[in-house]
Every structure is written in structure tokens, then in C-alpha cells.
Amino acid sequence: MIKSKLIQILKTFSRREMKEFEKFIISPFFGCKNFVVSFFNEIKKYHPDFREQDVAKKKIFIKLYAGKQYNDGLVRRMTSDLVRLAEEFITYKSFRETVSFRETCLLNELRLRKLDIIFENKSNRIISEATSNNIDSNSLLTKFFAENQKISFYLKNNQKKLLETSYSASNSFITFFLSALNNKTQIIEKRKNNLKAKPDSGIYENFISCFNYTKFIKSLEHLKSKEAFYIKADYYFHLISLDKNDVVSYKKLKELLYENKDYYKGVFKYNFFITLSGFCSGKIFNNNIEYLDEFFYNIEIILSEKLFLANSVILSSTIIRQVITFSIMQKKYDYTESFIQSYSKYFNPKDKTDLINYSYALLMFAKKDYGKALEFSSVIDLAQAEFKKDIRFLKTKIYFELDYTESFYSEIDASRHFLS
Secondary structure (H helix, E strand, O other): OOOOOOHHOOOOOOOOHHHHHHHHOOOHHHHOOHHHHHHHHHHHOOOOOOOOOHOOOOHHHHHEEEEOOOOOHHHHHHHHHHHHHHHHHHHHHHHHOOOHHHHHHHHHHHHHOOHHHHHHHHHHHHHHHHHHOOOOOHHHHHHHHHHHHHHHHHHOOOHHHHHHHHHHHHHHHHHHHHHHHHHHHHHHHHHOOOOOOOOHHHHHHHEEEEEEEOHHHHHOEEEEOOOHHHHHHHHHHHHHHHHHOHHHHHHHHHHHHHHHHHHHOOOHHHHHHHHHHHHHHHHHHOOHHHHHHHHHHHHHHHOOOOOOHHOOOOOHHHHHHHHHHHHHOOOOHHHHHHHHHHHHHHOOOOHHHHHHHHHHHHHHHOOOOHHHHHHOOOOOOOOOOHHHHHHHHHHHHOOOOOOOOOHHHHHHHHHHHHHH
């Protein structure tokens, strides 16, 4: 039974989900038979490993029906019932956590049951919450679904509100559509030249060739609404993602973000500022050091507001490497040390000691304390290729400065093999 659909699903359940699923199936609402519940109670003992010798069909049957002849049809029925319930359970969990679908279903029921006052109050609250928070694909979809329900509601009794809501719903849908299109275009454009996959129709290609996106964005320049801001910002974000040298789009995005700070926060804000800092870092690594100040302006927003915590519980190793490298490049050694002391608690626990040693190795070399730099660099064991390359290059420079000729040539040889 180890290869059965049931075991494959249950293996993905956490301990907490197993307990929730048990409550789910014993609820009278789902009509799960007692013998199926007993079947689950026996199987759950072997979560999460579900070894074949423990969950073999005949073994489970004997434990449930000692002394009776094995009935494969009964086991199949119990397994099938549990698969159906497990699928309903994970569907319910997803539905419960997907605000847009959940709220839409509620509004639909309120409208159909002619609970007009409750419907209007609820739909207005949903739309207000969607527009008061970050504008993103989820809030746009929630707003559109709620407005769509209001359109059906106003169809017979309020033509003015019907027209107003139709305008608003169209704005929400167009904004959501363009954001989704940008996302899919990035996937396609970054892969279509390397992967031989033919489109199943010409709709996408024809739409892209006919739609004048640049002209449309230009037409929005005078508009100051949240939707207009999001469309423009997402467009420039999309262009930068496709072309890391698109300075015009970088400046447009930067200008939009700096001028409309009330329109975004949290993950949304993190994603935009990490894009700006990433663009700057790419330029700096290509010797355009005039982007250093802009990099630190953007990264300071991420660090001081702890925006990275909206995206993860740790600070990404990419940000750590960039901050250390660029602050040393500017000879802001006090800043480098302050960063290590203030933010090392957010380093990935698995790599924390190595990242701290990496940071101090670079800092000590910059301060010409080559002995300390060698001491720190000799105990680093980071798996990422960029860090390995940095450390090899650093060791080569340290050996040169310390006049360790044999070690210097040995490191050069090792680096040559590493890079090849």
C-alpha cells in the first residue's frame, strides 16, 4: 500500500494536519463510516514514514478484523473513501486560506438568499480592505470578485451603481490581467530560446505583437490612482527583470516608488526595493561604482524597516555578500562592523558562523590585518559558489601579502581547477 494514492497524500501531512484530518473525517457533516475511521486510526500510527511492512493491506486488515478472511474489496473501499476525504480536506484548507475565493462564495450565497443589507455591508468591507492594504495580485482578484458580485446585485435595482461598479471592476481586472501577463511573459521570454516548446495556439504571440504596452503606459502618466501606480510599477519591474541593463526602466521604477510611498508595504515593498538594489549591485559588479550610493539607499530601507522579514525569517546570503563587499569597497569599515553586529542574528542559523567569519575575513583584509584575515578565511565552509570563489580569491591575495609563496601558487592552481 506504500505506493497508493492515500499514503502519498498522508505523507505530506504534518503532525498537526493529521490531527486536523482526524477531526475532519469524524465530523457527521462528511458522513464518514466508522469502519473507515478505524482504518485511518490504524494507519495514522505509522505516520510519517509509512513503511511497507507496517502498512501492508493484509496486515492492517488483520489488525482491524482479526480472525476474518482477508477482503481486498473492503480495503480498496476504505482506501478510496479516505483518498476522497483527504482530497476534500486539502481543498478545504486551501479554500480557507484563499481569501478571494472564500469571500466570493460567501457574497454569492448572501446575494442568492436575498440578504441584501448583509450583502452590501460585507461586499463594501471586502472592497475597502482590499484597497486599503497593499495593491497586489491577490487584493486585485479579491476586489474584482467582490465587485463582480455587486454587479449582479445592482443589475435590477440600481443602474448608477451598476455602471460605477462595472468601471471599478474593469480597472481591477485589467490591472490583475497585466500583472499576470507580465509574470507569464517573464517565464516565456527567459526560456523560449533554450527549450523547444511550441505554443498550443497563436493567441499569446498575436496579443503581444498587437498590444502597444509602451503606448498604454505612457497614457497612464497623468493618473495617480493605486491601480495606475501598480500597472506602471509592475511594467518597469517586468522590464528590469528581462533586461538587467535597462537603466531607463530602473529610473522610472525608482521615481514611482519614491513618489508613492503610501501605496505599498510589506512583501510588496520588499520585492520592489530588492529589485532596485539588485539592479544597482549588477552595475557595481560591472565596475559602475556610481551606483554604490543608490544601492545603500535602497538596501537601508530593506534593513532599517526589516522588510526582509516580510519575505523570510532570515536575511538572504545575497544581501549579506553585497552589503559586506560594497561597504568595504567604499571603505566604510565602521558600517561593515555595525552591520555584522546588528544583523548577524538574522543570518541563516545553518551558515551563521561561516557568514560571520566570511564577513570578518574580508574586513580584516581591507584593514591590512592579513593574519586575522587568514585566520577567519581558513575556517569558512560555505557551499554557495559565489562565496567559494570569493574565499579562494581572498586567500590568494592574503598569501601574496604575507609572502607565502608556496601557498600562493598552490591556491592559484586550486582556483584554476575550481573555475574550470
